[in-house]
Structures are given as C-alpha cells and as structure tokens.
Amino acid sequence: MADLFDTGAKVAAKTQPLADRLRPKTLSEVIGxxxxxxxxxxxxxxxxxxxxxxxxxxxxxxxxxxxxxxxxxxxxxxxxxxxxxxxxxxxxxxxxxxxxxxxxxxxxxxxxxxxxxxxxxxxxxxxxxxxxxxxxxxxxxxxxxxxxxxxxxxxxxxxxxxxLERLSLADLERLAQRAETELGKPLPLDPEARAALLEMADGDGRALLNLIEQVGAWSVEGKLNTEALGKRLMRRAAQYDKSGDSHYNLISALHKSVRGSDPDASLYWFARMLTGGEDPRYLARRITRMAVEDIGLADTHAHRVCLDAWETYERLGSPEGELALAQAVIYLALAPKSNGAYVGYKAAMKAAKQTGSEPPPKHILNAPTSLMKDQGYGDGYSYDHDAEGGFSGQNYFPDGMKRGVYYTPVERGFERELKKRVDYFAKLRAQRQT
Incomplete structure (x- = not known):
C-alpha cells in the first residue's frame, strides 16, 4: 500500500505544472x-x-x-x-x-x-x-x-x-536554469534561440516557465535555432490595456520622445501602441495635439502634416493608413520645438480668470448709439492703418490693469521670425507711449 501511495505522489508531481513545482519555498528563493x-x-x-x-x-x-x-x-x-x-x-x-x-x-x-x-x-x-x-x-x-x-x-x-517590476533577462535566465534542473535536462536550444525564448516571455516569469515546459516536452535531435523555435512557439502577446496603465505609460513615452526630438524612439513607442491594439484614430488625435502643444509656431506646417496624415488614414484605413501617421510622427520628432504659444495661452487663461470682470478700455469699444457715444465709447481710438507704420501702440488691456506678457517666442524655427516681430512692436509701443 505504501508503494502505491508513493507511486501516486510521483505521478501527481509529474503532472503538476512546472510553474507550481518551482514556486519558491522561502523569500530568499524569489528571483528578482x-x-x-x-x-x-x-x-x-x-x-x-x-x-x-x-x-x-x-x-x-x-x-x-x-x-x-x-x-x-x-x-x-x-x-x-x-x-x-x-x-x-x-x-x-x-x-x-x-x-x-x-x-x-x-x-x-x-x-x-x-x-x-x-x-x-x-x-x-x-x-x-x-x-x-x-x-x-x-x-x-x-x-x-x-x-x-x-x-x-x-x-x-x-x-x-x-x-514589483517585470523580470529582467538576467532574472529570466536564472529562472530558466532552475527549470532545467527541475526537468533534469538542458533545453534543446542554441544560444540565439535561448535568448529569443527569454524575450518571448516579456518579463513574465510564469509565462517563461510555461514556454519552457512546452520546449522541454519536445523530442528533437540536436539544438533548435531561432527560426525553428519561432515555427513551434507563438510569441507571447505584449501586455497592453487600452484603458489602463499601459495605455497612459506608452502614450506618455511617445509624447516625450517626440518632444525630445528622437524619431527612432518615437517610432518605437508608436509601433508598440499599434501592436498592442491601440486605435490609430486615438494616435492621430494625440500626435495632432503634440503638433499644437510642442511644435506650435516654431513650425506652422506641423499640425497640417498631422491633419493630412489623419485624413489619409481615414481614406486608406489599416494598415496602409498607419504609415501616414508614422510619417507624421517622424516629422514632429524632427521639427523645431516651441511651447511658447501653449505657455502663453495658459498664462492668458489664468489672467482672464483673475480679472474676469474687468471691461475693455472705452476707446476700443464701438459706439453704435448716441448714448454710448455720450458715455465715451470709442473716444480717442487710433485707427492703426492710419498710424505711422500701421501701428498706433495704444493700450488694449483693461484700464488700470498692468500690461501682461504671455507669449514669449523661442529662438527656434519660424518663431525666430515671430520673435523679431514681437521685439519690433514692443520697441515701437514704448516709443509711441512716450
């Protein structure tokens, strides 16, 4: 009877999944x-x-x-x-x-x-x-x-x-060695195929052990190369939740790679999101936002490139239309960058909320009725086209409000020209006011 019990225990142990058999018994055995x-x-x-x-x-x-x-x-x-x-x-x-x-x-x-x-x-x-x-x-x-x-x-x-972090390739290799000891034999893989197997696990120890269990059950002569391994095993699908943390992490990585003028990293994260099942229309909207937020007036053509790519995708669909979006990503990554308009807009919104009840100065108000004329609407308005140089230098902020400076162009791309214009009008304004 004891022999039968021992035999049953051995059979149960063999049928137990490898991941369960290798579950650590103490915290010191945990890998990573x-x-x-x-x-x-x-x-x-x-x-x-x-x-x-x-x-x-x-x-x-x-x-x-x-x-x-x-x-x-x-x-x-x-x-x-x-x-x-x-x-x-x-x-x-x-x-x-x-x-x-x-x-x-x-x-x-x-x-x-x-x-x-x-x-x-x-x-x-x-x-x-x-x-x-x-x-x-x-x-x-x-x-x-x-x-x-x-x-x-x-x-x-x-x-x-x-x-807790995804397991590194070194961690996965240690786990693979532990699995080979449990199986009592090495994996029938050459070094390149072994590295490919570790990559397939994508940082998931349980997934690696499941893959190893499949490979360990094969009867093969010699060692398999990467091509042979790929034919026998399907690559594990990348972890990606379109409504979860992965979604926000990857779009953040794409946005910052574009902002950092790295076209290769930008393409990589763009591809990661597409292979994860992301809706290309979402990506089209986000890269258009990048053009407005991070390129802005430094390259006034950038957002047009994005809109054209978006329209091309709508006409072609997947997968051909995704190439147009990829081209837009490359264009944005290599375009001159400026958030001057974005920063200026936010600063103006903040000032508008703080001074939301201040009326415009009367000299820039229209006076369609005699009552409004009697109240001083339009008095003293200078028509800029009649002023020297087409610029009067009048105040257009509310009376008593300190003049705000919200838009500060950078010395990059087309904004170099805009900065010259801003500086030119600031100099003229000072002259007119004195």
Whole structure:
C-alpha cells in the first residue's frame, strides 16, 4: 500500500505544472524584486522588525505577487487566505471576515491576499477598512493597475504600496536554469534561440516557465535555432490595456520622445501602441495635439502634416493608413520645438480668470448709439492703418490693469521670425507711449 501511495505522489508531481513545482519555498528563493525584498527594502525592514503592515503589490503579471504574499504569511505565522476580486461578492467577503474573526479569537492571525483588488468597487473596498483597523486581517492586495487611480484613498492610507517590476533577462535566465534542473535536462536550444525564448516571455516569469515546459516536452535531435523555435512557439502577446496603465505609460513615452526630438524612439513607442491594439484614430488625435502643444509656431506646417496624415488614414484605413501617421510622427520628432504659444495661452487663461470682470478700455469699444457715444465709447481710438507704420501702440488691456506678457517666442524655427516681430512692436509701443 505504501508503494502505491508513493507511486501516486510521483505521478501527481509529474503532472503538476512546472510553474507550481518551482514556486519558491522561502523569500530568499524569489528571483528578482530586490527593491522590495532586499535587507534594506521596505519588506526587509518590516520582517527584521517583526512588524508587517498591510500592503498593495503593484506590478505586471508573472512577477511574484502571489508567491511573495504566500511566503510572507509563512514568515509571520499568519493563516494565508486567497481570494480574487473577480469571483468574490459581498456574501463571500462576509464569510471570509467571519472566519478571520474566529481565527483571531483562537490566537491565529490572517493574511488576506486579494488578487486584482482594483476590481472591487468603492463600497467593497470600504468593507475592508474596519477589519484592517481592528487587526482581524492583514490585507495584501495585488493589482496590475495604478493604485493611485484604482484604489480608495482610505485603503491606500492604511497600506503601503510596493512596486514589483517585470523580470529582467538576467532574472529570466536564472529562472530558466532552475527549470532545467527541475526537468533534469538542458533545453534543446542554441544560444540565439535561448535568448529569443527569454524575450518571448516579456518579463513574465510564469509565462517563461510555461514556454519552457512546452520546449522541454519536445523530442528533437540536436539544438533548435531561432527560426525553428519561432515555427513551434507563438510569441507571447505584449501586455497592453487600452484603458489602463499601459495605455497612459506608452502614450506618455511617445509624447516625450517626440518632444525630445528622437524619431527612432518615437517610432518605437508608436509601433508598440499599434501592436498592442491601440486605435490609430486615438494616435492621430494625440500626435495632432503634440503638433499644437510642442511644435506650435516654431513650425506652422506641423499640425497640417498631422491633419493630412489623419485624413489619409481615414481614406486608406489599416494598415496602409498607419504609415501616414508614422510619417507624421517622424516629422514632429524632427521639427523645431516651441511651447511658447501653449505657455502663453495658459498664462492668458489664468489672467482672464483673475480679472474676469474687468471691461475693455472705452476707446476700443464701438459706439453704435448716441448714448454710448455720450458715455465715451470709442473716444480717442487710433485707427492703426492710419498710424505711422500701421501701428498706433495704444493700450488694449483693461484700464488700470498692468500690461501682461504671455507669449514669449523661442529662438527656434519660424518663431525666430515671430520673435523679431514681437521685439519690433514692443520697441515701437514704448516709443509711441512716450
């Protein structure tokens, strides 16, 4: 009977997924995340002091959020309870809290791990607060979305947010070596194909182990090259949520690459968004905004290039129309940059809000009625076309308001010419007023 039991255990172990078989048994076995687990890191300091607070793990899939939470429970002698916000409703939460209360009365604490915690609505998130405060549970939440946007301020104020990063290629290589030891054989890949396999995982340790499990099951002679590997394995789809954090991170990267006059980086982030499934119309709108905000009057043709590219996309559709958008991105990256108009507009808006009730000076008001003429409307107005040089230099700001200077052109592109004009009129204005 004992032999049968041992045989069954061995068979079960073999059928267990490789990712589960290689799950770390202690925190020291976790690969990567030194910024969270090192001796001087937040968790390292907490564990050394024997005082663990509620936590929010923020990071992409497959970087160890669940594993670290489970090991923290072992390190602190807490009962590990795991739930998912996707499958857990209010009745289920009540049962979890009641069980934790009973456990606490019996001298056992509870580490409640909530996967996808951002999926809970505000009311559900508020339900955790009293149990966190009275010590019934120690909450460890996991999220792939920015906690600043997705979690209640009350929850965030009672928990420390720890950022977990995607695994580096060096981390993935260590994980691959550990997997080969578990499998008892090396992967049948040449060095280039091995590097390609690590790239396929895209920083996701779980994804890498799943890929390795497939490769390890193949019966091949010799070692496969990159081409052969590509035929047998599909590249893992890039992580991209068109309404989530990845969306905002990538559009920020594209915008700043354009602003930084780097056409190669700009094309890369543009391509990343397209391959992630981003709507090209959204990109067309955003690059047009870049032309207005960051190129402005330094290149008055830039926004026209964007609008033409946008129209071309509407006529051609995908994928041909996307090339027109790519050309617009390159044009913007290489165009002279100025935010003078953008800064001037914002400054004028601020001044308008502060002086919103001030009327225009009477000399620039029309006087279509005799009453308005009697009130002084239009008195003293100088018709600029009749003035010397076509410029009167009159005041057009409200009476008593200090003249504002909002638009300051830069010495780049077409704005060099505009700066000459601004300086010219400023000099004339000073002469006229004296």
């Amino acid at each position: 995340q030194e910024q969270v687990l090192g001796p001087d890191s937040p968790l390292g300091v907490m564990l050394a002091a024997g005082s663990l607070s509620s936590l929010i793990f923020w990071g992409p899939p497959g970087v160890g959020k669940t594993t670290i939470a489970r090991l923290l429970a072992d390190e602190t002698d807490l009962q590990f309870v795991q739930i998912s916000a996707i499958f857990t409703g209010v009745p289920d939460l009540k049962k979890v809290f009641e069980a934790a209360k009973i456990r606490r009365q019996n001298g056992q604490g509870t580490l409640l791990f909530v996967d996808e915690i951002h999926r809970f609505n505000k009311a559900q998130q508020d339900g955790f607060l009293p149990h966190m405060e009275d010590g019934t549970i120690l909450l460890v939440g996991a999220t792939t979305e920015n906690p600043s946007f997705e979690l209640n301020a009350a929850v965030l104020s009672r928990a420390q947010v720890l950022v």
